[in-house]
Amino acid sequence: MPEKIRIALDCMGGDFGAPVALAGAELSLKRLSNVEFLAFGDLATVEPLITTRPQLHRLTRIVHSEVVIRMDQKPAEALRHGRSKSSMALAIDAIKRKEADFAISAGNTGALMALAKIKLRTTDGIARPALAALWPSLKGETVVLDLGASIGADAEHLFNLAVMGGAMARTALKIDRPTVGMLGSYFSQFDRQHHAYAADQLLRDTQLPGLNYIGFVEGCDIGSGRVDVVVTEAFAGNVALKSAEGTARLIQKSLQGAMRSSWSSRVGYLLARGSFSMLRTKLRPPNGAMFLGLNGTVIKSHGSADAASFADAIAFGCKMVRAGVHSSIQQLIQPVPV
Amino acid sequence: MPEKIRIALDCMGGDFGAPVALAGAELSLKRLSNVEFLAFGDLATVEPLITTRPQLHRLTRIVHSEVVIRMDQKPAEALRHGRSKSSMALAIDAIKRKEADFAISAGNTGALMALAKIKLRTTDGIARPALAALWPSLKGETVVLDLGASIGADAEHLFNLAVMGGAMARTALKIDRPTVGMLGSYFSQFDRQHHAYAADQLLRDTQLPGLNYIGFVEGCDIGSGRVDVVVTEAFAGNVALKSAEGTARLIQKSLQGAMRSSWSSRVGYLLARGSFSMLRTKLRPPNGAMFLGLNGTVIKSHGSADAASFADAIAFGCKMVRAGVHSSIQQLIQPVPV
Structure with a gap:
């Protein structure tokens, strides 16, 4: 027990x-x-x-x-x-x-x-706590943080997010040396003024043991499972979380509409309903985030x-x-x- | 012609x-x-x-x-x-x-x-251009900007995004007095230092004719179609776009897997394939963004x-x-x- x-x-x-x-x-x-x-x-x-x-x-x-x-x-x-x-x-x-x-x-x-x-x-x-969650991905689960605890970030804060997210992946996902990516966009990667740029440099220079920092990733890599941990500033993290939820809801409603759109699709839905129900469970938006x-x-x-x-x-x-x-x-x- | x-x-x-x-x-x-x-x-x-x-x-x-x-x-x-x-x-x-x-x-x-x-x-x-796209929503389409042209924002830039996004909704979506929302999170709404807070105040104070500014919205409101135009700084906008795309891909792959998981679901899929094909067309990630x-x-x-x-x-x-x-x-x- x-x-x-x-x-x-x-x-x-x-x-x-x-x-x-x-x-x-x-x-x-x-x-x-x-x-x-x-x-x-x-x-x-x-x-x-x-x-x-x-x-x-x-x-x-x-x-x-x-x-x-x-x-x-x-x-x-x-x-x-x-x-x-x-x-x-x-x-x-x-x-x-x-x-x-x-x-x-x-x-x-x-x-x-x-x-x-x-x-x-x-x-x-x-200095500042972070909100972290496990996000479903094509490969399993991804630690994503900060989802909305500490708006605004500097390089040191993002560095700490990588350390804390790495610890969460090691313990909760049981991954020995988790891969970590910094959420970026094509511009922030070249913009020396951007907090993500400075944090990226800091993580590259430090080479933390127990973490495999791979550099910038994009929003689509959260769902793809390209890395075990995605680090970002809280405003962007909250936007990512909510827009993924909105997209999931949009697709779910459109799917429901499509399955009701003809008799053959209604019958098809009935035949496949076991699979639909498994899918619903699997894709239910994860709930629960932890303050780190x-x-x-x-x-x-x-x-x-x-x-x-x-x-x-x-x-x-x-x-x-x-x-x-x-x-x-x-x-x-x-x-x-x- | x-x-x-x-x-x-x-x-x-x-x-x-x-x-x-x-x-x-x-x-x-x-x-x-x-x-x-x-x-x-x-x-x-x-x-x-x-x-x-x-x-x-x-x-x-x-x-x-x-x-x-x-x-x-x-x-x-x-x-x-x-x-x-x-x-x-x-x-x-x-x-x-x-x-x-x-x-x-x-x-x-x-x-x-x-x-x-x-x-x-x-x-x-x-002063700075923006990248805008039409995003599918439960109610039709939503103008979302800036999706990655001008990283970093102040109140005046976000104000201009609202004006330009409104013009795009009026002309491309043929909506007379489009509703506009500022992408935010629970914190930015109360944080006087945050660019979104200042922009929100500016838009409320100005009451632009031809625009119905309704205040803060969240990432999930992009897909819900709660407003016609969603305004945000480019880093967050790019993250929102990419994370929505990643989620759509994750769900699509999971759906494919589910439909292959049993014989009855395979037959069900065949019966409903017309509806699935309509759904795929409808939910195909939109392509094309315009620099405004x-x-x-x-x-x-x-x-x-x-x-x-x-x-x-x-x-x-x-x-x-x-x-x-x-x-x-x-x-x-x-x-x-x-």
């Missing part, structure tokens, strides 16, 4: 709040063994949703919080109003006090990032996640904790003196 | 050079009427490819050029070596001398941009385009010229004094 994982669950985040968070937690129990939950949220809302789920009920302790950080609050506003008593803040406090192994929230990303950074602080040697570079593991779920997708994010968090992603980064950034 | 369009064709660009450019030109004749070509390239290569295509032959005049700009040359290098005599440079010269209505190349984007800017110059009032803000129309085809895709780019160029995209931008930026 794998070691027990204690999950601090912000029940009040996301577009749908507690019903999805708790239905997702229950669903996750079908896939995960030896986990337990600390559920942070409004008792009157959360308790009935848990008592009707006996398996979840047995594994969950509720911690009441009546303050909710809204999805549309600016990070500064969220900090003022929710820093000490919100369900999101209390879930992060549980990590700080070592009462949980990771915290998860589908809430306001900016607020989650701000609270996590203030409460957990960054690992020594890391903090003293603790905080997982962000998509705000619009449904229960199945929230369960994916919980499973992702467990995978990151069991793989030891967080501690491998701490070791890398702070080498133990011999 | 529509007015005649004269096309300056750089035959030597792209990953495949003249065979694809000329096969693409021939294919385009099935869809376009009243066009003729000026074909720039090495006579020994180009002539046999044209004489074997009688319809194309009748409509094409070859202009010999033995200098080719390579795909891997840096823009500065390409300028030094190909500024006066390369097939790409001569195609642009034809625009300048009004011997052609648009130039098209599948060659090195950086070099094409640098040559076009030096030879044609930017429209008065526009230059004194002339220059069209960039994907370097990896095959003949069908290169024909798409030629058709795109004709559509832009017939819609009057270029002149509508010039009028907007330089209002005629009353």
Whole structure:
């Protein structure tokens, strides 16, 4: 049996709040063994949703919080109003006090990032945290970061992203010497003023052991699996993530329309529905991103996640904790003196 | 019959050079009427490819050029070596001398941009050109810019992108008062230092007539068709474009695999193949992007385009010229004094 994982669950985040968070937690129990939950949220809302789920009920302790950080609050506003008593803040406090192994929230990303950074602080040697996810590719999975934690970048920050992303690929994807690429475009490769250019030079010059830095890659290489780790500044990373999601949705809807467009295609769809269902599962947009570079593991779920997708994010968090992603980064950034 | 369009064709660009450019030109004749070509390239290569295509032959005049700009040359290098005599440079010269209505190349984007800017110059009032394309969406098509012409942006540049993108939507998509969104992420919306934040304020304050600026949108809104025009800085735009392409390729390959995974799905595929073929046509990655803000129309085809895709780019160029995209931008930026 794998070691027990204690999950601090912000029940009040996301577009749908507690019903999805708790239905997702229950669903996750079908896939995960030896986990337990600390559920942070409004008792009157959360308790009935848990008592009707006996398996979840047995594994969950509720911690009441009546303050909710809204999805549309600016990070500064969220900090003022929710820093000490919100369900999101209390879930992060549980990590700080070592009462949980990771915290998860589908809430306001900016607020989650701000609270996590203030409460957990960054690992020594890391100035700014990053948000990283595993992206499906033709060859398996690719670590992509930063997906939206620290907008704006200089060469040193991108260098740290490569180190942290490499550690994530080694531990979570079990790749000994992961290949790393810098997201670029034909111009940034020649533009000495561009942050990606300077970072590329720095990574080439340094030749980090344990990393195989291959230079610039493009947005299409995320899906192709050309490298194990794709490094980019957070604004571009967030744009890449969202535009890939938009494209996937566009294709899915067009496919649905096409399969309904004639009788023969309807019959064809019925015959192939097993394959379509496998495809849907395989291509379901991955959910769950991890903040790297903090003293603790905080997982962000998509705000619009449904229960199945929230369960994916919980499973992702467990995978990151069991793989030891967080501690491998701490070791890398702070080498133990011999 | 529509007015005649004269096309300056750089035959030597792209990953495949003249065979694809000329096969693409021939294919385009099935869809376009009243066009003729000026074909720039090495006579020994180009002539046999044209004489074997009688319809194309009748409509094409070859202009010999033995200098080719390579795909891997840096823009500065390409300028030094190909500024006066390369097939790409001569195609642009034809625009300048009004011997052609648009130039098209599948060659090195950086070099094409640098040559076009030096030879044609930017429209008065526009400091830096942009690369714009029509992106398929759930509702039709979306103008997206800048896809990679001018890396780095300030508020004024993004403001001009909104004006030029709006003009393209009005003329090419025939939308009277197009909606415009600024590509952002949850952070850039609150970050006063971010160029997108300042541009958003500027567009809100200005309330341009003929444009309905709605504020920030995200990468997923490109595919959803939430707005008619998506404005972004070129690095992020290029990343969005390429990551959408990578996602489309990933899904297409996974779909092919799924349809071959069992006998019933193979039969299902055969029954639905009409719909699959329609879907493929509909979702074929669009090819053809237009440089906006230059004194002339220059069209960039994907370097990896095959003949069908290169024909798409030629058709795109004709559509832009017939819609009057270029002149509508010039009028907007330089209002005629009353």
